[in-house]
Amino acid sequence: MGIEGHVAHISGPRRPRALSPLREHLRDTFWFAPTAGLLCAVLLWWAASAVDLKIIALLQQAHAYEAVRELVSIAEDTKTIVTTVSSAMMTFIGVVFSISLVAVQMASGQLTPRVVRIFIRSRISKITLTVFLATFLFSLLVLTSYESETNARQVTSVPVVQSLLTMVLVGLSLLLFIAYVSATLRLMQVGPVADRITREALRMLARQGTGGEGWEDEVAGLAAETGRTAHEGRAGVVRDVHVARLVRVARRQGVVLRLVPRIGDFVMPGTPVLAVHGGAPPPRRALRYTVSVGVERTFHQDLGLGLRQLSDIALRALSPAVNDPTTAVQCLDRIVQILAAVVRRPLGSVLHRDRRGVVRLVQNVPGWTDLVDLGLTEVRVAAAHSPQVTRRILAGIDDLLLLAPEGRREPLLRHRTLLVQSVERAVPAAADRRFASSPDRQGIG
Structure with missing residues (x-):
């Protein structure tokens, strides 16, 4: 034989x-990673909210009301940024992925329809969409943590840690956007x-x-x-x-x-x-x-x-x-x-x-x-x-x-x-x- x-x-x-x-x-699906990312965003917000509550409680127990007032002032400044992020993020996601899907459609027409599967299995595509959606959801959740009360003795939560994490997620989204555009452009080339x-x-x-x-x-x-x-x-x-x-x-x-x-x-x-x-x-x-x-x-x-x-x-x-x-x-x-x-x-x-x-x-x-x-x-x-x-x-x-x-x-x-x-x-x-x-x-x- x-x-x-x-x-x-x-x-x-x-x-x-x-x-x-x-x-x-x-790996052949495009829903699992974003869904898991949204779940992680909720858990991250819950943990950050608990940390913010603990920080305010400790400062109030130590009668550090001046520090509390400083945190309240910082939170008021960051609220405008968080509001802008939450309103702009979903529009940004729609525009980016609409353009990307057009690029993938062009690549599938020039090469083979099976190239769409490469886009679906691409880790950078899934990570980018996951972080974009997580940033949007996290910023919405952070907005619910702001209080109208400004009295340092009566305030219960100041979302300082949550606001910082929002800024981190925005920065990560920008870096991933650059990597994602580069990876999508490579899909239009036969060599890669x-x-x-x-x-x-x-x-x-x-x-x-x-x-x-x-x-x-x-x-x-x-x-x-x-x-x-x-x-x-x-x-x-x-x-x-x-x-x-x-x-x-x-x-x-x-x-x-x-x-x-x-x-x-x-x-x-x-x-x-x-x-x-x-x-x-x-x-x-x-x-x-x-x-x-x-x-x-x-x-x-x-x-x-x-x-x-x-x-x-x-x-x-x-x-x-x-x-x-x-x-x-x-x-x-x-x-x-x-x-x-x-x-x-x-x-x-x-x-x-x-x-x-x-x-x-x-x-x-x-x-x-x-x-x-x-x-x-x-x-x-x-x-x-x-x-x-x-x-x-x-x-x-x-x-x-x-x-x-x-x-x-x-x-x-x-x-x-x-x-x-x-x-x-x-x-x-x-x-x-x-x-x-x-x-x-x-x-x-």
Whole structure:
């Protein structure tokens, strides 16, 4: 059996944490961080209000009424600032994010609609919105702490600490605004977007783990299939699976579970999602929330999503309406980088084991040929009339051939041959054909 039959073994530090799918799903939302920030703003105001009450109480007990009057005077001066902040902050938030959403829409039109997900997962975007909203809410709460009483003996609270914290939040908002505008502008450039996609793909690859020789024998030696569990619920793509929970369920049941679809496959109600080997299927309630199905693929466990997105950007750049081969070359740089990272890794399936080392879950992942075809096929077909792109593809294939073991050279050689044949059919002049068939890492350097 070739190298594609090898199986990755996750153990030790590679064992997924129980909350990892939930953490990834929350990262794909834009509501969780702002909501948590508003909650923190209320708690911060409550703590600061308690401190202000304690300060006034201590000063009054010490009969330091002059100091109380000074604090009241300072609070009256800061009240105007806090009022201005509370009235202007929401308008500022609306204007900033309206402009930003227009910028993201332009980027999605120029590159790919999947770039919107990068904006949603961006930490700086979430932190900025969180701090903006927290500043607005905090300033409103501070206004409720001001009293009309100015007598130093009768006043109960002077929001000095609250006013100072409001100023701190305003300053932090201004700094984050600068960082946020810079990050949003980077989303409109193909280089940073391609780099972000590549880093996400490589992080997923590091979490996926690697295996050793001979794991294919364990897959072949699995007990006979004894049942299947079908998908219930709405149709969609398989985003990820809760590995830790599935391993735990399989261990308790004394069986081996096998994920039938790959991550990223589209499933409908009734589609088999889990095959059971070696025993009775686990109860349906035990398998709830173990296979996540949604409307969009995610990077959490999807090995091919990065290549899919880069290929989409390159294809759009090579369309007659855009005609931007340099963008396609930038995407090919990253496609080659991802393929180089997996060229020597065992692919095909991943074995997840329990604490005793017994295989409990088998998860299929794309093989080497699948990944090469995903990264190169569509770009190769669209690039026949663009010498800049054909030269970059040939250079990338030659670089991968230097890294690839003997068992993985065939798909690369196949794509190289097909590309040369496409150039010969598309380019009539012999000199142009020779030029377009010459490898160049810059396309046309």
